[in-house]
Amino acid sequence: MPRVRGRLFTPGRAYVKERFGEKGWQRVLDRLAPADRQVVDGLIPSEVWYEIDLYNRFYDGILTEFTGEQNNLAFHMGRHNAQMNVPLFHRMLMRFGSPHGIFGRAAALWKEYFDEGRMEVIERGENYDRIMLYDDNVRPWFAREMLPGWASKVIEMTGHEVVTVRLSATHEGTPPCYELVAEWR
Numbered sequence: 001m002p003r004v005r006g007r008l009f010t011p012g013r014a015y016v017k018e019r020f021g022e023k024g025w026q027r028v029l030d031r032l033a034p035a036d037r038q039v040v041d042g043l044i045p046s047e048v049w050y051e052i053d054l055y056n057r058f059y060d061g062i063l064t065e066f067t068g069e070q071n072n073l074a075f076h077m078g079r080h081n082a083q084m085n086v087p088l089f090h091r092m093l094m095r096f097g098s099p100h101g102i103f104g105r106a107a108a109l110w111k112e113y114f115d116e117g118r119m120e121v122i123e124r125g126e127n128y129d130r131i132m133l134y135d136d137n138v139r140p141w142f143a144r145e146m147l148p149g150w151a152s153k154v155i156e157m158t159g160h161e162v163v164t165v166r167l168s169a170t171h172e173g174t175p176p177c178y179e180l181v182a183e184w185r
Contacts (some may be wrong), residue, residue: 001117002137004055006055009039013079031061049115051101052137063141074141078149088156098174099155099184103129117175127163128183136175143167143178151182160184 003164017025030036033061038103039050040058059074086102102109110133117135124130131151133143148165155162163183171177 001051002114004052005046005113006044006048006050006087008055008081009044009058010041011045011084012062012077013044013060014084015041015077015080016066017122019076020066024066027065028058029064030116032049034058035036052114052116056137056139059141059146060139064145071143075146075149075152078146078151079153080149081146082150082153082157084135086157099151099158099160099182100124100129101158102154103131103151106131122179126180127160127185130168131180131182132174133178133180138176142144143170143180146179147180149185151180155182155184 013025014023016028016059019028028162029041033041036054038056061076062077063073070076081091104124106119106121110117112136112139117133119131119133122132133147144167148167152162152165155165161184163185165180165182166183169179171179
């Protein structure tokens with residue numbers, strides 16, 4: 001069974017509580033099965049591995065509950081995830097002052113969070129990277145919105161301005177792959 005690190009749950013929980021309050025958090029919990037509620041509402045150690053199905057049910061619940069209340073919800077949650085996790089777990093990468101420092105290590109970073117799939121930079125320009133994500137377990141909202149949100153926040157955190165961060169293509173296959181373009185100035 002594919003797994004994710006606990007550090008991917010806490011930014012989602014924090015975002016819901018900050019944006020929608022305790023009542024909003026309870027709405028999310030009400031969407032989840034009791035066993036899922038117990039995990040996401042309890043202590044979530046950042047280094048512990050959890051089944052990816054729990055991760056997907058958790059974020060599916062958040063998105064189902066609040067998409068009508070906030071546009072681009074998964075994008076904003078991706079930004080929040082970067083804001084919380086990158087300085088905490090990848091501080092040394094920020095010192096390079098360029099998004100290349102983070103995106104160039106995409107494969108290693110992916111394995112810090114997900115135990116299956118991979119991410120790699122397939123093209124690097126002076127102020128852009130093309131990144132491929134290969135994973136059978138990625139939900140469409142992750143590739144289309146959450147990952148671009150994360151990448152846009154990383155660009156800003158390195159002191160650059162976002163020109164574009166977008167999913168540029170989806171390729172069928174096993175595993176399916178998603179092509180992301182991140183450009184900055």
